[in-house]
Amino acid sequence: MAVHNTSADAANTAVRAFLTEVGEKYWGKIFNTGTGSGKAVWDKIKNQVFKGCCCYCGKHSEKVQMEHLVMFNREEYGLHHPGNIVPCCTDCNKRRKDNNGKHVSWEEHLKTVCKELDQQDRFEERRMRIYEHHTTGEFAYPSLNDNEKHAIRVMAESLYTNIKTEIEKSLELYVKLTDAFVIKGAVESK
Ligand SMILES: [Zn+2]
Incomplete structure (x- = not known):
């Protein structure tokens, strides 16, 4: 767990939450891979589609991690969606x-x-397996047009900036308040 939580960390978390919500909108339901139907979907992708192996090196691993093909960040704005997740070993992740x-x-x-x-x-062979998982079948990733991709990027960037700004504003306000208290306290004690 992070021990130094910066305003950028909070803003990035907000962006991922947004990309998760948009992914769920396209998927049509909650997609929590840690529990219930979301976990069942992830297990199926891991164990049936990719046979418990890393999608990149093909190594079988009990401890595969979840990788987002279109990156789940402010670089690629990939959605959290079944068609965008694949199992990956720690070396390839x-x-x-x-x-x-x-x-x-x-x-x-x-x-x-x-x-x-x-x-x-x-x-x-590996490229085709990933590509088919990503584009066809029950887990297919939504084919977003340029307008939709642009809208996602604009919203995510706005969210990122707003969260960072809110945290900075809170600090400014805190400084103003504590300054006011300190001055007021000093006057009263005279
Ligand atoms: Zn690997």
């Missing part, structure tokens, strides 16, 4: 960055993982 410091797409990441493991011959 670190999305590489390109020369501009931007995270690469899941396809590029898969390409790199296969190359590093000298398993280029498995790339296409």
